[in-house]
Amino acid sequence: MPVVMFGHTDKNILLQHGITELLQLAQRRGGQLHKLLSGTHIFEPDLQKPLSRCNHRDWLSLISRCQQLHSPELPFVLANSILNNRTIALSQSLFVCANLAGSLRQLLYFRHQLLPVIYPIVQQHGNTLTLQLKPAISLGTQQHFVVTLAIAFIIQLIKQQLGTCHELKVQLTQDCPAFLAHFSGHWPCQLSFNQHVDAIHIPRSLWYQPFAGRDQQQLSQLTRSCYQLNKVLPNQRGVLEVLQRRIRRALPQLLSLDAAAGALGISGSSLKRLLQQHNTNFAALSDTVRRDTARLLLLQGQLSNRQLAIELGYSDEHNFRRAFKRWTGQVPSQFKNLPNPL
Amino acid sequence: MWRQHLYKITLTVPLLSAGLLLALSLGVVKNPLEFDWLDILGEGVVLLVALCWLSLIISSRPAGRVSEWLYYGSLLLVCSFFLDLLDEFIRYPTHIRIMSWLESLPAPVGMLALTYGLVGWHREQRIINRQLQGRELFLRDHRLLDPLTQLYGVNYLYAVLAREMALHRRQQQPLCLLMLGIDHFTAFNRQHGTAAGDDYLTKLAELITSQMRCSDVLCRYAGDRFVAVLANTNLAQADIIGLHLQQHLRLLSAAEATLTVTLVATEVSQQHAAQALQYAETQLNAVKSKAHAAVLQLS
Incomplete structure (x- = not known):
C-alpha cells in the first residue's frame, strides 16, 4: 500500500485547531482580518464552521503575515491557547493521561491533528528523553515560528501538569535573538541557540510523575473523539518525513532515488520535481539523515568510527570522518566530548 | 481612515478633468514628434510624488483642521503639476495667458497652505507628545x-x-x-x-x-x-x-x-x-x- 503523503497544497489543517486562535490573537495585536486572509483560500464564513480545513501554503502565509505584526510573544501565546482550547479533544486528553509519558505518546500518535508539519525523532540516552523536531515539509522562513510553537506547546504542557520545567533543556537552530526576555520569560529552562537541531530534552524524573487530573474514563472518551476526528483528518505524513524515514530504515544500504520513488508509487522524475518544490534534493536529504544518525549513534557512545562508517554505509572510516567534519566542523572524537553535543 | 475623506477624494477627479477639458478646448494637441520626453519624464515624476503625498495624507490622517490644510495644499500642488504636464502634450495659442497663470499660481498658494498645515501638525505633535508621556522617552520607533x-x-x-x-x-x-x-x-x-x-x-x-x-x-x-x-x-x-x-x-x-x-x-x-x-x-x-x-x- 503506498504511503499517504501530503504537500503544501493538501488541505489537512483544521481551522478550529489553531488557525482561528492565531487570527484572534493577531486581530487583538492590530492585524486586520481581511488583510490577514487576503490571497489565501480561507474565507471569513469558513472560520465559523467546525470542520473546514485549509492547506499548508495558506497556513504558512498566514503565519508570515502574523510575524509582520512584530509581536515576539505570538508563538508562545498561541501554543498556550491551543493547549487549553476546550474544543480540541486531543489537547484536553493530554491533561487526563496518567503521566507525561502517556501524554506525550498520545500527542505523538495524534500529532497530525494539531501540527502535521513537524515530526519528532524520539531518542533516549542516559536519563534523558530527547525529542528532535524536524520539518515534515519545507517551511521556509516560518520554520522558526513553527518550531517555537511546537516546543512551547510541550513546555506549557509540562509546566501546567508538573509545575516545573527548570530541568528541561531546549536547543534551537535559530540565531540568538538580541533580547532573550521573551524566551526566558516563557521557558525558564536551559536554552541554547545556533544549534544543529531543534530539540527538547526531558529528564527521566518527569516521565512517570502521576498527573493530578488523571482520569482513565475521560481519557478513553476523548481518545474516541480523536479517532472520530481521524475520519476528517486522516493520518498523513509530510513528504520529507516519509522520505527521511525510508532512507534511515534502509541504512547501511543507501536508498537510491529510483528505489525511493518506486516505494512511494511515483516515477523518479516526479520525485525530483516534488523535492524541488520543497527546496531540496534527494542527495541533501540522504546526507541529512546520515548526519543525524551519526550524531545520535555517537552519543550512545559504544561504536567505534569504523563501526559507525559501516552502519552509515561509508566505504571506510576515513570517508566517514571527512563527512562528519563537513557536517559539524569537528572530528567525531571532539564531538563526543562536547557538553551539549546534539 | 480614507473613508473619512470621501468628499475630498470625489473633489479631486472633477477638478483635474475640468483642467483637462479647459486645456483641450483652448489648445491643440501637439504632433508626437514634438514631444520632449525628458521633460515629460521629469514633470510626470513630480506629479506622481505629489499624488503620493495626497494619498498618504488621506490614508493616515483623521479628519480635522490640520488635515484639511495639508490636503488642500497638496491638492493645489497636484493641479499645478498636472497642468504643467499637460502643456507638454498640448500647445496653446500665444495670446491666451490663462493656462500659464493656472499653471504657475496654484503652486505657491498650495505650498503656503501646506506649510501652514505643517505648522499646525507641529503644534498637534507637541500635544500628542504630552499625551504619550509615560509611554515614550527620547526615542521614537x-x-x-x-x-x-x-x-x-x-x-x-x-x-x-x-x-x-x-x-x-x-x-x-x-x-x-x-x-x-x-x-x-x-x-x-x-x-x-x-x-x-x-x-x-x-x-x-x-x-x-x-x-x-x-x-x-x-x-x-x-x-x-x-x-x-x-x-x-x-x-x-x-x-x-x-x-x-x-x-x-x-x-x-x-x-x-x-x-x-x-x-x-x-x-x-x-x-x-x-x-x-x-x-x-x-x-x-x-x-x-x-x-x-x-x-x-x-x-
Missing part, C-alpha cells in the same frame, strides 16, 4: 512597539535604560527600576482564555501609564512582566510609587477573578542595562517564589 498593549517592548527598554544610566551616572542622580509581574497569569489564561488575558494586559498597561509621572517610562518586558524606568528617584521613593500602584491595581478586576501583581523596586547601580534588568528579574522571581512558598505552607 514604531517598529519597537508591542502591538497588544501599545507600550514599547524590550528592545526600546534596553536603549532607553542604557542612555538614562549614562546620564544619571554623570549627574550622580539615583535611578530606579520598577519591575511588575502578574501572579499566576498562565493559570488565569488557562481558565479564562487568552482573550481575557490579553484584555487584562491592555487594561493594566493603561492603568499604570495613567498613574506614572511624566518623567517615567513604562515598557512591556516580556509576557506578563512590565518595567518602569523611574528617573531621579531613590529606592524609598520608588517603593512608595510601587505601593501607590499596588493600591490602584486592586481596583482592576478581570473576568470574575482579581489578579494580583507583584512589584519590585531596585536601584540601578550596575554598569550595563542587561545586568540591571537581570538583577530586577531575579529579585522579582525571589519575591514570587517566597510568596508561593508561604501559600504552600498555609495550605
